Every structure is written in structure tokens, then in C-alpha cells.
Amino acid sequence: MTNRHCSLKVYNTLGLDISTRFLIIAETKETILEAWKFSKCFKLPFLILGEASNVLFVENFAGIIVLNRIKGIVIHEDDRTWKLHIGSGENWHQLVQDTLTKGIFGLENLAWIPGTVGSVPIQNIGAYGVELQDFCSYVDVIHLESGDIKRIYNNECNFSYRDSIFKNKYWTDFVIIAVGIYLKKKWQPILTYNDLKYLKPVSAWDIFNEIFLIRKRKIPDPKIIGNVGSFFKNPIVTQKQAALLLKHFPTMPYYPFINNQIKLAAGWLIDQCNLKEFYVGDSALYHKQALVLINKGHATSQDILSLAKEIRLRVGKKFNIWLEPEVRFIKSKGECNAIEMIS
Ligand SMILES: Cc1cc2nc3c(=O)[nH]c(=O)nc-3n(C[C@H](O)[C@H](O)[C@H](O)COP(=O)(O)OP(=O)(O)OC[C@H]3O[C@@H](n4cnc5c(N)ncnc54)[C@H](O)[C@@H]3O)c2cc1C
Known part of the structure; x- marks a missing residue:
């Protein structure tokens, strides 16, 4: 879907009345590559976004904004681990909720964070004693120029507090298309955050629900x-x-x-x-x-x-x-x- 001179008001969580020259909603990596080629052809700025929950538009955007909606979740397992391969346009919170519903625990501390899965490695999202780096196995990226796909493993991501290699300028020619998350079947609650310490005994759903209440009080x-x-x-x-x-x-x-x-x-x-x-x-x-x-x-x-x-x-x-x-x-x-x- 392409729109010209489109308002981004409903597409950024700050609700700023900002516009972009072109807006494309991409459900496949091919659409992202086409949009990028178009931007090169007409010398237009190109920007990939998830749900724009971590951006401040300083002014109207003079090029093409692509909203990533690449979907798909594949789950494998072995004796000890759940292995999730997730399309980068999936909604992060929905993923957390769906995993819990399936009896796959571990992501509950990161519930209720807006945005897409593709954005979570970029700033290594974190909340309530947990960060993405604790579960992220790999990040799949596509090189916009060549279309080549590369897998970046956890130890190559340089994860730190709200940071990763993906914030480095080198990665502006790449788009994250999938994220691999591994969760241990032997679940351990993480209750290091002060407001969670009193939750005992506890299930992953208790943490999920408690975090909803804490967030509701503060954000x-x-x-x-x-x-x-x-x-x-x-x-x-x-x-x-x-x-x-x-x-x-x-x-x-x-x-x-x-x-x-x-x-x-x-x-x-x-x-x-x-x-x-x-x-x-x-x-x-x-x-x-x-x-x-x-x-x-x-x-x-x-x-x-x-x-x-x-x-x-x-x-x-x-x-x-x-x-x-x-x-x-x-x-x-x-x-x-x-x-x-x-x-
Ligand atoms: C109410 C609220 C609560 C929040 N709570 C937390 C919290 O507890 N912890 C936390 O860490 N963050 C939190 N955030 C911030 C935000 O939700 C996260 O950073 C989220 O991961 C951003 O996702 P997004 O899809 O909206 O990214 P966007 O804002 O769309 O994009 C962010 C950046 O990533 C780039 N990008 C997006 N997708 C891709 C891709 N596929 N490939 C390459 N680059 C890409 C964009 O170009 C942009 O530079 C909160 C935000 C809100 C509004």
C-alpha cells in the first residue's frame, strides 16, 4: 500500500501531526527492497519504521517511510529450549502474550512494551530487570543494496544498556527482517526489580499481570x-x-x-x-x-x-x-x- 503526502499522526505514538512524502506498508522483504530502489531512483530519503514508538519527528519527512509488517512466527523445540523465529513486523507485546498462552515462559517482564519485533534488538529493550539480550539468539538482516541476508548472532550484536551495533551508522543500509529468540523450558522468574520482589510464589502470568498494573500507574x-x-x-x-x-x-x-x-x-x-x-x-x-x-x-x-x-x-x-x-x-x-x- 502506498500513500502520497500522508499524515503520520496515527502512525507515531507521540501523536504528532507530521507527514511523509510517501508511506508504504510492507508485508514482505521484497516490498522493502522495492521501496528502497524507488528511493534511490528518485534520490529520496528512506526510513524503515515499526510502530514509531521510539522516534520524535522533528519535521515533516521528505522521502519514503516504510512501515514494517513482515509477519510469521515459527517455533521449534528441543529437550531444554523453545526456539522462536519471528518476522520483524510482528507486534512485540502480542508475541509476549502469545508465548505465555502457549506455555512458553520467559518474556513476561518485557510485556506491554509497544513496537515491532524488528526494533527490539536495536535499543536492546529492557524493563523490570530483564533485557532482550538475555533471550536473543540472532538477528537476521537484509542488505538493501544487494538483497543479501545475513545472520548476526547475540555475541556479535554488542548489546548494552539501550544500545547495540544496530545503532551504528554502518547498519543504515540494512533492515532487520527476523529475530531469533531462545527460551529455556526450565522457567525461572526474574523478580530482581523492587516492585516485583514481594510476588511469591509466582507464575509467569502473575508477573505479566503485575507489570500491567505497574505500567498503568506510571506510563x-x-x-x-x-x-x-x-x-x-x-x-x-x-x-x-x-x-x-x-x-x-x-x-x-x-x-x-x-x-x-x-x-x-x-x-x-x-x-x-x-x-x-x-x-x-x-x-x-x-x-x-x-x-x-x-x-x-x-x-x-x-x-x-x-x-x-x-x-x-x-x-x-x-x-x-x-x-x-x-x-x-x-x-x-x-x-x-x-x-x-x-x-
Ligand atoms: C508507552 C511506551 C512504553 C515504553 N516502554 C519501554 C520499555 O519499558 N523499555 C524499552 O526499552 N522501551 C520502551 N519503549 C520504547 C519503544 O517501545 C521501544 O524502543 C520499541 O522497541 C520501539 O519499537 P518500534 O517498532 O515502535 O520502533 P520505531 O520507533 O518504529 O523505530 C525505532 C528505530 O528503529 C529503526 N527500525 C525500526 N524497525 C527497523 C527494522 N526492521 N530494521 C532496522 N531498523 C529499524 C527505526 O528506523 C528507528 O530508528 C516504550 C514506548 C512507549 C510509547
């Missing part, structure tokens, strides 16, 4: 209030930096992170800056979670940018911590440097 439903989940990443600092901050702010929450580093809670840092009532145009901080920026109805990209800039400045001035967006910023010709846009 608005994008179908009702436009948002992209956490707008900023939690900052990672050295032990020395954390110790210095704790001297001035003894109640500051902090969490041990890999390589002797410390993870801080971006939401807490923002909360300390008295921004609860702050808004720009029709954009504001969500009253139940300061890390979530919302579109109250008619916010523009500029409203969201100015709001994000002000938050970053206030936190920076107070803590000398300069927040980095988790969200990807898209200009008329493609992705741009998010930090530069709000500095």
Missing part, C-alpha cells in the same frame, strides 16, 4: 495520551561521580551497573528540578512519571524539543549530569543527532 497509554515511554536514558556515571553527588543529595537512588559504574534514575533527577507543572505549548511532563514527555493533544515537534531542552538544561545545571535522549530524532532527510538538537 500513559499512547492511544490516549501521546508519548514515547522514557524520553531520556538513565545516566551512567563513575563511582567517583556518584559519591560526589550522594554527598550533596544523600537520598538520590543509584544502582550498581557493569564495569563498576553506577546507574542513576533520570526520573528522580528531573523530579528534583521542580518541573512538575512545567509545560511548553501542548507538551508537558507526565504527572505520574517525569521521564515521560506527553502530547496533551496538539503539541508540535517544536514544543517537545523545547520541553526536552529545558529539562536537560535544568538537570544539567543542578547535578552536572547531561541527560541523553533514548528516543531517536528524525529530520526531513533522516535521523539526526538528538543531543545536538536539545543542547
Whole structure:
């Protein structure tokens, strides 16, 4: 399906009234390749998207946006493992729910995250003590120029906190077409996250249901209030930096992170800056979670940018911590440097 000068309002979870010159909904890799060839032929910018739940359109897009809807789930098993090969256009949350219904457990902590399966390895989605890297076996990508398909195994993905090799510029000529997820048949609940610790005894469905309640308390439903989940990443600092901050702010929450580093809670840092009532145009901080920026109805990209800039400045001035967006910023010709846009 192709549309010209199409509004993306219903196709981005922030609900911004943005348009693209061409919009294509692709159910096969062949359609994606054709769209890419068309973009090359007419020298148009090309962008692949899932459900646009992790992007901020800074302005109208001047090229072709392809919404990936490649479907299909194949399940194999051996004595110890469920092996899932999933089309990258499948909806992530639906996959989590379907696996549980089939008695395949393990993904429950990552329930209720919007978006497609193809996007989950890119920022190594994470929530409630679990990250995709814990289950991802491989990622299949197609090279847009040659049509060659390549399998990238977990140890080659360089997964880290909200990051992977797929954020590297080299991968802009590739599209993720499938993801392989392996889940152990011997299920172990992961209850390391504070709000889950009291859940005992517990089933995967208990965790799934509990996470629904936790999320409902903290994050608005994008179908009702436009948002992209956490707008900023939690900052990672050295032990020395954390110790210095704790001297001035003894109640500051902090969490041990890999390589002797410390993870801080971006939401807490923002909360300390008295921004609860702050808004720009029709954009504001969500009253139940300061890390979530919302579109109250008619916010523009500029409203969201100015709001994000002000938050970053206030936190920076107070803590000398300069927040980095988790969200990807898209200009008329493609992705741009998010930090530069709000500095
Ligand atoms: C209410 C809400 C809650 C959220 N909670 C969480 C959470 O708990 N944890 C978390 O990690 N994230 C969370 N997010 C962020 C978001 O849902 C995830 O990052 C999700 O994986 C994005 O999927 P998407 O399909 O919408 O990606 P999109 O926003 O469509 O795309 C994101 C980026 O990936 C690229 N891309 C998309 N598909 C492909 C592909 N097939 N091949 C190559 N590149 C591709 C795009 O070009 C873009 O740069 C939340 C968002 C919302 C709105």
C-alpha cells in the first residue's frame, strides 16, 4: 500500500501531526527492497519504521517511510529450549502474550512494551530487570543494496544498556527482517526489580499481570495520551561521580551497573528540578512519571524539543549530569543527532 503526502499522526505514538512524502506498508522483504530502489531512483530519503514508538519527528519527512509488517512466527523445540523465529513486523507485546498462552515462559517482564519485533534488538529493550539480550539468539538482516541476508548472532550484536551495533551508522543500509529468540523450558522468574520482589510464589502470568498494573500507574497509554515511554536514558556515571553527588543529595537512588559504574534514575533527577507543572505549548511532563514527555493533544515537534531542552538544561545545571535522549530524532532527510538538537 502506498500513500502520497500522508499524515503520520496515527502512525507515531507521540501523536504528532507530521507527514511523509510517501508511506508504504510492507508485508514482505521484497516490498522493502522495492521501496528502497524507488528511493534511490528518485534520490529520496528512506526510513524503515515499526510502530514509531521510539522516534520524535522533528519535521515533516521528505522521502519514503516504510512501515514494517513482515509477519510469521515459527517455533521449534528441543529437550531444554523453545526456539522462536519471528518476522520483524510482528507486534512485540502480542508475541509476549502469545508465548505465555502457549506455555512458553520467559518474556513476561518485557510485556506491554509497544513496537515491532524488528526494533527490539536495536535499543536492546529492557524493563523490570530483564533485557532482550538475555533471550536473543540472532538477528537476521537484509542488505538493501544487494538483497543479501545475513545472520548476526547475540555475541556479535554488542548489546548494552539501550544500545547495540544496530545503532551504528554502518547498519543504515540494512533492515532487520527476523529475530531469533531462545527460551529455556526450565522457567525461572526474574523478580530482581523492587516492585516485583514481594510476588511469591509466582507464575509467569502473575508477573505479566503485575507489570500491567505497574505500567498503568506510571506510563500513559499512547492511544490516549501521546508519548514515547522514557524520553531520556538513565545516566551512567563513575563511582567517583556518584559519591560526589550522594554527598550533596544523600537520598538520590543509584544502582550498581557493569564495569563498576553506577546507574542513576533520570526520573528522580528531573523530579528534583521542580518541573512538575512545567509545560511548553501542548507538551508537558507526565504527572505520574517525569521521564515521560506527553502530547496533551496538539503539541508540535517544536514544543517537545523545547520541553526536552529545558529539562536537560535544568538537570544539567543542578547535578552536572547531561541527560541523553533514548528516543531517536528524525529530520526531513533522516535521523539526526538528538543531543545536538536539545543542547
Ligand atoms: C508507552 C511506551 C512504553 C515504553 N516502554 C519501554 C520499555 O519499558 N523499555 C524499552 O526499552 N522501551 C520502551 N519503549 C520504547 C519503544 O517501545 C521501544 O524502543 C520499541 O522497541 C520501539 O519499537 P518500534 O517498532 O515502535 O520502533 P520505531 O520507533 O518504529 O523505530 C525505532 C528505530 O528503529 C529503526 N527500525 C525500526 N524497525 C527497523 C527494522 N526492521 N530494521 C532496522 N531498523 C529499524 C527505526 O528506523 C528507528 O530508528 C516504550 C514506548 C512507549 C510509547
